[in-house]
Amino acid sequence: MNREFLKKASLLLLLVLPTLALAQAEEEDKPENYDSWNHMAQNIALVCAALGLLIALGYFIKLTTTKGSKDKYDFINKYEISTLWVAVIFIIISGCFFANSGITHLTPVLIGVRVFVSAAMALIVSVIVQNLLKFYYPFYIEKRLKALRYQPRISPKTGKPMKLLSEEEEDVYLDEGMQAEENAFSVDYDVWIDEESKYVQIEKYAGHLHALQCPECNYQTFKIAKEEVLKPSTDTEDGERLVHYQCGYCGYKAKKLEVIRKRSPNNKAEHSAATA
Numbered sequence: 234m235n236r237e238f239l240k241k242a243s244l245l246l247l248l249v250l251p252t253l254a255l256a257q258a259e260e261e262d263k264p265e266n267y268d269s270w271n272h273m274a275q276n277i278a279l280v281c282a283a284l285g286l287l288i289a290l291g292y293f294i295k296l297t298t299t300k301g302s303k304d305k306y307d308f309i310n311k312y313e314i315s316t317l318w319v320a321v322i323f324i325i326i327s328g329c330f331f332a333n334s335g336i337t338h339l340t341p342v343l344i345g346v347r348v349f350v351s352a353a354m355a356l357i358v359s360v361i362v363q364n365l366l367k368f369y370y371p372f373y374i375e376k377r378l379k380a381l382r383y384q385p386r387i388s389p390k391t392g393k394p395m396k397l398l399s400e401e402e403e404d405v406y407l408d409e410g411m412q413a414e415e416n417a418f419s420v421d422y423d424v425w426i427d428e429e430s431k432y433v434q435i436e437k438y439a440g441h442l443h444a445l446q447c448p449e450c451n452y453q454t455f456k457i458a459k460e461e462v463l464k465p466s467t468d469t470e471d472g473e474r475l476v477h478y479q480c481g482y483c484g485y486k487a488k489k490l491e492v493i494r495k496r497s498p499n500n501k502a503e504h505s506a507a508t509a
């Protein structure tokens with residue numbers, strides 16, 4: 234777990250302990266009935282837990298019923314982390330109400346303590362989960378995305394697996410605009426071909442969605458923030474683009490100057506010139 238989290242957690246602990254001690258010292262019992270509150274808290278807990286589970290379940294049902302590896306890829310990329318996060322928030326709220334649904338006696342101080350402890354626990358759990366989702370989970374997602382991207386596509390014409398063309402082979406199937414896009418920006422077109430029927434399927438993958446490992450903090454949170462074409466390539470001359478990267482976790486920034494190959498045959502190989 235990272236340092237920021239440990240700091241927050243220990244700070245909370247320091248605040249919680251004295252409050253607990255204070256509460257112990259001042260316990261006076263009035264036999265009262267808290268049934269209606271307990272019932273309400275239990276119901277809220279149940280509803281929130283159900284909502285959280287439904288959101289997560291709904292996501293996975295939608296994912297499994299999504300046809301086609303490319304659609305699955307886009308769906309995971311777009312929704313998985315944010316959906317899981319919302320589901321977890323509902324579960325945490327549910328936990329808070331559940332923990333406070335068996336009340337037998339209460340004083341003003343105890344109310345304060347319960348509210349405070351619940352909020353503190355909720356915060357600790359949500360920080361842990363947020364860390365997992367934002368900084369560890371992407372490693373797992375990345376693996377699944379890679380598998381989806383390179384899973385052989387099935388031809389709708391013949392029902393047979395298609396072949397993924399190499400960067401050199403695919404140019405024939407990409408129009409001028411696509412080639413220019415691939416050359417100028419971190420966009421990748423994958424071309425799948427059914428060799429029997431010559432059926433072609435083209436898929437677009439955007440570089441800015443794809444997170445790399447940050448050289449500074451090592452989380453899988455290093456993304457393309459911006460790309461500038463400094464000099465477009467021509468038929469006879471190489472061009473240049475400047476790719477700005479930024480880490481979503483530690484904020485580390487880097488610029489990379491990349492060569493845009495001139496538009497002569499076999500112009501695909503790219504190589505990086507400098508890192509700053």
Ligand SMILES: [Zn+2]
Nearest residue numbers: 447450480483
């Ligand atoms: Zn970083």
